[in-house]
Amino acid sequence: MELLRTSNNESILRQAAESLERIDPGNPVAIDALVKLLRISNNESIIQQAAESLGKIDPGNSVAIDALVKLLRTSNNESIIQQAAGSLEKIGAGNPVAIDALVELLRTSKDRHILRQAAESLGKIGAGNPVAIDALVELLRTSDYEYRLEQAVESLGKIGAGNPVAIDALAELLRTSNNEYLLLQAVESLENIDPCNPVSVKALVKLLRTSNNHYEGLLVAIYGSWEIDPGNSVAIEPLVERILNRVNSASQRRLAAETLEKIGNGNIKLIEKLRNLRHDQDTYTRWLIDDILKKIDTSHQDSEQNQEQELSLFLDITRVQATVDYYFTLKDSRKAKFCYHRILACLDKMQTGTDIFTRRTLLESYLDTYQRIITFALKQRDFKRLFLYTEIFRNRYLVERLAKQDIPLPNTLSSELSQQIQEAKRREKKALNIYTNKQTKGLPEPELKKFAQQWDNAKADLEKLYQQVAKDEPEFIAKTKVTPLYYSEVQERLPSDTAIIEFFFTKYKLITLLILPGVESPRIPDALSVDLSSINLKDIADNWINNLSSQSKDKQEDIEKTKIDLDNIIDQLSIFLRFNQLLNFIPDNIENLIIVPHNYLNLFPIHALWINKKENKRLIDKFSVSYFPSLQVWKICQKRRRSQQSLFAIENPTQDKDLIFAKAEIASISQHQNFDQQQTLKPKNTTVENILKNAQNYHCLHFSGHAEYNFKNPLHSYLMLSNNTTDNLTLNTIFSDLHIPHTDLVILSACCTGVVDADQPTEEHLGLPTGFLLAGAKAVIASQWKVNSIATAFLFDEFYHQLKITDNKAFALKKAQIWLRSCSAEELIKRAEKWKNKLKSNERIDLEVKLELLEGTPFESPYYWAAFTLTGC
Numbered sequence: 021m022e023l024l025r026t027s028n029n030e031s032i033l034r035q036a037a038e039s040l041e042r043i044d045p046g047n048p049v050a051i052d053a054l055v056k057l058l059r060i061s062n063n064e065s066i067i068q069q070a071a072e073s074l075g076k077i078d079p080g081n082s083v084a085i086d087a088l089v090k091l092l093r094t095s096n097n098e099s100i101i102q103q104a105a106g107s108l109e110k111i112g113a114g115n116p117v118a119i120d121a122l123v124e125l126l127r128t129s130k131d132r133h134i135l136r137q138a139a140e141s142l143g144k145i146g147a148g149n150p151v152a153i154d155a156l157v158e159l160l161r162t163s164d165y166e167y168r169l170e171q172a173v174e175s176l177g178k179i180g181a182g183n184p185v186a187i188d189a190l191a192e193l194l195r196t197s198n199n200e201y202l203l204l205q206a207v208e209s210l211e212n213i214d215p216c217n218p219v220s221v222k223a224l225v226k227l228l229r230t231s232n233n234h235y236e237g238l239l240v241a242i243y244g245s246w247e248i249d250p251g252n253s254v255a256i257e258p259l260v261e262r263i264l265n266r267v268n269s270a271s272q273r274r275l276a277a278e279t280l281e282k283i284g285n286g287n288i289k290l291i292e293k294l295r296n297l298r299h300d301q302d303t304y305t306r307w308l309i310d311d312i313l314k315k316i317d318t319s320h321q322d323s324e325q326n327q328e329q330e331l332s333l334f335l336d337i338t339r340v341q342a343t344v345d346y347y348f349t350l351k352d353s354r355k356a357k358f359c360y361h362r363i364l365a366c367l368d369k370m371q372t373g374t375d376i377f378t379r380r381t382l383l384e385s386y387l388d389t390y391q392r393i394i395t396f397a398l399k400q401r402d403f404k405r406l407f408l409y410t411e412i413f414r415n416r417y418l419v420e421r422l423a424k425q426d427i428p429l430p431n432t433l434s435s436e437l438s439q440q441i442q443e444a445k446r447r448e449k450k451a452l453n454i455y456t457n458k459q460t461k462g463l464p465e466p467e468l469k470k471f472a473q474q475w476d477n478a479k480a481d482l483e484k485l486y487q488q489v490a491k492d493e494p495e496f497i498a499k500t501k502v503t504p505l506y507y508s509e510v511q512e513r514l515p516s517d518t519a520i521i522e523f524f525f526t527k528y529k530l531i532t533l534l535i536l537p538g539v540e541s542p543r544i545p546d547a548l549s550v551d552l553s554s555i556n557l558k559d560i561a562d563n564w565i566n567n568l569s570s571q572s573k574d575k576q577e578d579i580e581k582t583k584i585d586l587d588n589i590i591d592q593l594s595i596f597l598r599f600n601q602l603l604n605f606i607p608d609n610i611e612n613l614i615i616v617p618h619n620y621l622n623l624f625p626i627h628a629l630w631i632n633k634k635e636n637k638r639l640i641d642k643f644s645v646s647y648f649p650s651l652q653v654w655k656i657c658q659k660r661r662r663s664q665q666s667l668f669a670i671e672n673p674t675q676d677k678d679l680i681f682a683k684a685e686i687a688s689i690s691q692h693q694n695f696d697q698q699q700t701l702k703p704k705n706t707t708v709e710n711i712l713k714n715a716q717n718y719h720c721l722h723f724s725g726h727a728e729y730n731f732k733n734p735l736h737s738y739l740m741l742s743n744n745t746t747d748n749l750t751l752n753t754i755f756s757d758l759h760i761p762h763t764d765l766v767i768l769s770a771c772c773t774g775v776v777d778a779d780q781p782t783e784e785h786l787g788l789p790t791g792f793l794l795a796g797a798k799a800v801i802a803s804q805w806k807v808n809s810i811a812t813a814f815l816f817d818e819f820y821h822q823l824k825i826t827d828n829k830a831f832a833l834k835k836a837q838i839w840l841r842s843c844s845a846e847e848l849i850k851r852a853e854k855w856k857n858k859l860k861s862n863e864r865i866d867l868e869v870k871l872e873l874l875e876g877t878p879f880e881s882p883y884y885w886a887a888f889t890l891t892g893c
Contacts, residue, residue, distance in 0.1 A: 123156065383413065448482050518612040568731075586886075612645075616654075622785070665719055666720065667697070667721075668698075670706055671725075716762070718760075721797070727772060737775075738750040760792070852871055
C-alpha cells in the first residue's frame with residue numbers, strides 16, 4: 021500500500037495492485053489505495069489493473085463500486101470501461117448504483133465490446149431488479165441501434181424471470197420487429213424467463229403465422245421454446261397449419277412435424293385430427309402425418325403407412341452422410357448448429373427402440389460423423405450443446421431399458437390392468453433377450469426373423485395396454501419415451517457438495533468436461549484436454565484385458581504381475597489425464613465426485629489416480645467417488661427410493677476351499693447391519709431358480725464367490741453357482757428374468773464383476789452391474805479385476821461398518837478403501853477375531869494360517885483396495 025502511494029514506476033504499481041487483490045481481500049486501506057490510484061493515475065494500464073483488482077478484492081464494497089461507476093462515466097478508454105463493467109459484475113450484485121450505471125452504459129455506448137460486457141454484467145447482478153428491467157424495456161422502445169437492442173433483449177432474458185413487464189415488452193418486439201437476429205434473441209429470452217406464459221405463446225404463434233419463410237433459425241428457436249411445454253394446445257394448431265401449407269419448404273414442414281411429435285405425445289384430439297386430415301393430402305404431407313402419428317400414437321399400425329415410413333427412413337439414411345459432408349463446409353455457425361442438430365436427431369430416431377446389435381452397427385457407421393459434430397461444438401465453445409450431444413448417445417440401449425423398467429403407472433389404474441402391464445413388460449423383456457441371445461449365436465437370417473417378430477409382437481401388446489392407460493391419462497405415453505437430458509436439469513439435481521467429471525473421446529482428443537454446482541455452463545479446461553497422439557491408450561487397454569483374461573497356474577505370480585501392471589497404468593493415466601492440475605478447477609467445498617468414463621477408461625480405477633504423487637495423494641484421498649455409464653442413468657438411479665432393512669446373501673456356492681473368507685465376509689455383514697430379515701443361500705440351494713425367486717423380496721444382495729467376464733460375448737458373463745457352467749447365473753439371464761424392484765444395493769464380491777465392454781465405440785456398458793441396474797437395483801459395487809479374497813473380506817467388513825455411520829455409499833466405500841490400504845497386519849488379525857465364532861474348527865485353522873502370513877501393511881497396493889467401484893447412488 022505504501023508502494024501505491026509513493027512509487028512512480030508503472031510496473032511496480034501494476035504488480036502492487038495485483039498483489040493486494042491476492043493477499044488481503046476486503047482490507048479497507050487496500051481498497052482506498054486502489055481507489056486513489058484510479059483517481060490520480062494517468063496511465064491507462066495501471067488504471068485497468070486497479071479496476072480489475074477492485075473487482076476481486078471485496079464483493080459488495082460500496083467504496084469500490086462507487087469508484088468503478090465513476091470510472092464508467094468519466095473514462096474515454098474503451099478497455100478501461102470494459103474492465104470496470106466486468107469488475108462490477110463480480111462485486112456489484114443487487115447494488116442499485118452499479119445497475120443504474122450499467123443501464124446508462126447500454127443507453128449511450130456504441131462500442132460492441134462495451135455493450136456486450138455491460139449486458140453480461142447486468143445479467144449477473146441485476147436479476148429481478150425492477151429498475152433495471154424498466155430501464156431495459158424503455159431502451160427497447162426508444163433505441164434504433166440494433167446491436168444495443170440485441171444486448172437489451174439478452175439482458176432481459178437473464179434478469180426478467182416471471183416479470184410481466186419484461187414478457188410484454190419482448191412479446192411486443194415479436195409483433196413489430198423485422199430483424200431476424202433480434203427476433204431470434206427475443207424468442208430465446210422469452211424461453212429463459214417464462215416459456216409457458218400465455219402472452220409469450222400467443223406472440224410466438226402470431227410470429228409463426230406471419231414470419232418470412234426463410235427465417236429457419238427463428239423457427240428452430242420458436243419450436244425449441246414450445247418443446248419445454250409438452251401438450252401446449254395453443255402451439256399445436258399453428259404447427260399443424262405449417263405442416264399442411266405446401267408453400268413452406270420441405271425442411272420447414274419437417275421441422276414443424278418434429279416439434280409436434282415432441283409436444284403432442286398421447287394427445288387424443290390431435291391424433292384424431294391428423295387421421296382425418298391425412299386422406300386429402302399429397303404424398304409428402306401424408307408421410308409427415310404418418311411419421312407424427314407413429315410417434316404420438318403407438319397403436320398406429322397400418323401396413324401401407326409403415327412401408328412409406330420405412331422408405332423414408334431409408335432415404336434419410338442414404339442422404340445423411342452427404343448432408344453432413346455439405347454442412348461441414350458451412351461458414352455460418354448458426355446454420356451449422358441447426359443442421360447438426362437435425363443430423364443427430366435423425367440418427368437418434370434411427371436407433372430408438374432397436375436391439376443392442378442393430379444399434380451398434382448403425383452407430384459404428386456414423387461414428388465419424390458424430391465425433392465431427394462434437395468437435396464442431398467444442399471449437400465453438402458451445403459446451404451446453406456439446407454436453408447434450410455427448411449424453412444423447414451414451415448407453416442409449418441401457419437408458420431406454422431402464423426408463424421402460426421404471427415407468428410409474430398412474431394410481432387410478434385398476435389392479436387388473438396394472439398386473440397385465442407388468443406381465444406384458446416381462447414378456448417384452450424376455451422376448452428381447454431371447455432375440456439378442458440368438459443373434460450372438462450367429463443363426464441364419466430367416467431363423468432370426470422369427471425371434472425378431474416375437475419381440476415385435478411383445479412390444480405391440482405392451483403398447484396396446486399403454487394406449488388403454490392413455491385414454492384416462494393422456495400424458496402417460498410421453499412418460500414412456502426417453503427425453504434428452506439438458507444441462508439445466510443436471511444443475512437442478514446436483515448437490516452443492518458434488519461435482520461431475522465426464523470424459524469423452526473425439527477423433528483426436530480426449531476432453532474432460534466438468535459440471536460444477538451453480539455454474540451456468542459446463543467447463544472444458546484446455547489444461548485437461550489431451551492430444552491422443554501422446555499416448556496409445558488402446559494398447560494399454562488391450563494389454564490389461566489380456567491380463568484379466570489370462571489363466572495362470574501360479575496364482576502368486578499372477579498377483580505380482582497384476583500389481584506391477586496396475587501401478588504402471590495408474591502412473592501413466594495420472595500423467596495422461598493431467599490429474600495433477602485437476603484441483604485447480606474444482607472448488608474447495610466439493611466432497612463427492614460423479615465420474616462418467618468413456619470407452620477404455622471404463623476399465624481403470626480412476627479413483628486411484630494420483631493428484632499429487634510426491635505427497636502420496638490420490639483422488640480417493642480428496643473425494644468420495646461414484647461411477648455412472650451416463651448422467652441419464654444417474655438421473656434414473658436418483659429417483660429410485662429404497663430401504664436397507666433386509667439381506668439376501670449367496671455364500672461361496674462352489675464351496676471353494678480357497679474362499680474361506682467368503683463365509684467370514686457374510687458373517688461380518690450380519691454383525692454390522694441390523695437387518696430385520698436375512699436369508700443366506702447355502703451352496704446346495706444356490707440355483708438360478710432360487711435366486712430369481714427369492715432376490716426380488718430383499719433390499720441388499722451380497723454375492724461372495726467366483727465370477728467370470730466374457731470379453732468375446734459379454735452376455736455370457738456369469739456369477740458361478742456350480743462347477744457345471746450350464747448352471748451359472750449369466751448376464752443374459754439377469755437381463756431377461758431377474759426382477760429386484762426393492763433392492764438398494766448389490767455387492768458382487770468376486771473377480772471381474774465390474775468389467776464392461778469398454779472396447780466398443782458405441783458404449784453399451786455390457787457387464788454385470790448393468791444387468792443388476794436393469795433388474796431394479798439402485799447401486800452396485802463390483803470389481804474391475806481378479807481380487808484377493810482376504811483383502812476383499814476385510815474391505816467389506818469395514819464398508820458395512822461405515823454404512824452404519826453414513827447413508828452415502830460412495831463415502832462408506834472411500835473410508836473402507838483408505839482404511840484397508842493403511843491397516844497394519846496386527847490390526848487386521850485383531851479385526852478377524854470376531855469372525856472365528858462363525859466358523860467351523862477346521863475353517864478357523866485355515867483362517868489362522870492365512871492370517872499368519874500377513875505382515876507390515878499388507879494391502880497397501882491398489883491391487884488390494886482399489887478394485888471395487890460403486891455404480892449408482
